[in-house]
Every structure is written in C-alpha cells, then in structure tokens.
Amino acid sequence: QSVLTQPPSVSAAPGQKVTISCSGSSSNIANNFVSWYQHLPGTAPKLLIYDNNKRPSGIPDRFSGSKSGTSATLGITGLQTGDEADYYCGTWDNSLTAGLFGGGTKLTVL
Amino acid sequence: EVQLVESGGGLVQTGESLRLSCAASGFTFSSYGMSWVRQAPGKGLEWVSGIIVSGLSAYYADSVKGRFTISRDKSKNMLYLQMRSLRAEDTAVYYCAKVLAPAAIGPQFDYWGQGTLVTVSS
Numbered sequence: 023q024s025v026l027t028q029p030p031s032v033s034a035a036p037g038q039k040v041t042i043s044c045s046g047s048s049s050n051i052a053n054n055f056v057s058w059y060q061h062l063p064g065t066a067p068k069l070l071i072y073d074n075n076k077r078p079s080g081i082p083d084r085f086s087g088s089k090s091g092t093s094a095t096l097g098i099t100g101l102q103t104g105d106e107a108d109y110y111c112g113t114w115d116n117s118l119t120a121g122l123f124g125g126g127t128k129l130t131v132l
Numbered sequence: 133e134v135q136l137v138e139s140g141g142g143l144v145q146t147g148e149s150l151r152l153s154c155a156a157s158g159f160t161f162s163s164y165g166m167s168w169v170r171q172a173p174g175k176g177l178e179w180v181s182g183i184i185v186s187g188l189s190a191y192y193a194d195s196v197k198g199r200f201t202i203s204r205d206k207s208k209n210m211l212y213l214q215m216r217s218l219r220a221e222d223t224a225v226y227y228c229a230k231v232l233a234p235a236a237i238g239p240q241f242d243y244w245g246q247g248t249l250v251t252v253s254s
Contacts, residue, residue: 057239061177066247067241068244069232072232072240113239114237119191120191126177
C-alpha cells in the first residue's frame with residue numbers, strides 16, 4: 023500500500039483528455055514539490071512534470087501538472103496511442119525523510 | 133550528453149551481499165544529489181535511497197534501512213549501493229537516477245539509467 027495513492031488504471035479514446043490523481047498528506051505532497059514520470063516496460067522512466075507544474079524541455083504541452091493541498095494531478099490532452107504507459111507521481115516525505123512514489127497508474131488509449 | 137550506466141546486478145542467494153555501481157558522465161557529478169530507485173517484477177517504482185552532494189548525508193526507505201548503504205566517489209563520478217542481507221523481496225530492477233536541481237535530495241529525477249537486475253533466490 024503506497025503512501026501516495028493513484029488510481030490503478032485510467033482509459034480514454036485517442037484525442038481525448040485524461041487526468042491522473044495522486045493523493046498524499048501534509049507530510050509529503052502538501053509541503054513538497056511533486057513530479058510525474060512516464061514509464062514504458064523495459065525502458066528508463068521519463069520525467070514529465072517537475073516542481074508541480076513545470077515541463078522539462080522536450081515534453082509537449084499536452085502534459086500538464088497541478089497541485090492543491092494534499093493532492094496533485096497529471097493531465098494529458100490529445101491522447102495518442104504512444105501515451106500508453108504507466109504513470110507515477112513522486113515527492114518527498116518530511117516525516118519519513120524518504121522519497122515516495124505513487125503506486126502507478128496504467129493508461130490505456132482505447 | 134548525460135549518461136548513467138548501472139552495473140553489478142545478478143543472481144544471489146538469500147542473505148548474501150551485492151554492490152551495485154552507477155557510472156555517471158555528461159554533467160558535474162559533484163553538484164547533484166543521486167538516488168537509487170527499484171521496480172520489483174509486476175510492481176511499481178520504489179524509491180530506495182538518496183545521497184546529497186557532499187555524500188555526508190544519506191536517506192533510506194524503511195524497507196532497506198540498516199541493510200543497504202549508498203555512497204558516492206566524486207573522483208570517479210561513481211554512485212554505489214551496497215546491499216547486505218538480501219531478501220527475496222529485494223528482487224528488482226535497480227535504477228540509478230540524477231536529481232534535477234543542484235544540491236537537492238529529490239526525488240525529482242531528470243535522468244535515469246537503464247537499470248540492472250538483481251535476483252535474490254531462496
């Protein structure tokens with residue numbers, strides 16, 4: 023059971039929009055930056071969002087991030103079949119003094 | 133070009149030890165925190181350990197505290213993970229990851245290695 027809670031799966035049709043939530047607490051999300059990663063099997067995870075809502079260079083603006091209180095959200099618009107992957111949120115926990123990842127969300131583009 | 137190349141994985145028996153290495157290049161290694169992240173078969177990502185720039189402070193997940201030790205050698209641009217008293221549940225692909233912001237501990241990782249597989253057999 024992860025400290026950060028994500029839905030196990032989400033799905034949407036090509037071209038549509040999807041959001042993935044990440045729920046935490048005052049010891050982690052509420053007081054630390056949140057990052058989001060895309061992970062395809064057999065490859066290294068890719069950073070999509072950092073500092074809650076910033077995109078690294080090369081990441082299209084179809085990907086967006088937001089944070090409010092103890093929750094964060096990843097949004098993906100204009101879904102493409104190539105977006106099918108596992109998505110993880112990550113942050114630091116001040117009480118555990120440890121890094122955390124959410125349990126991961128599998129995105130299916132129908 | 134930033135490169136992180138892990139090595140040292142393999143098959144070991146329960147209770148044995150193993151040391152993972154990560155060779156870093158393409159950035160000023162001495163200016164960034166580093167971490168190890170793992171993924172067990174069929175499971176999600178798990179942050180394992182992180183070390184700050186100076187190497188004087190390190191942090192660990194509860195699941196490995198007291199058994200794993202992270203370290204870094206600035207002269208060789210190397211990151212290490214010494215794993216002792218290995219358990220079956222330590223079986224995973226282990227990734228080396230670079231922290232995005234200078235002098236931060238993470239976990240915001242902008243570069244990852246390809247991973248090295250550790251299998252612990254009972």
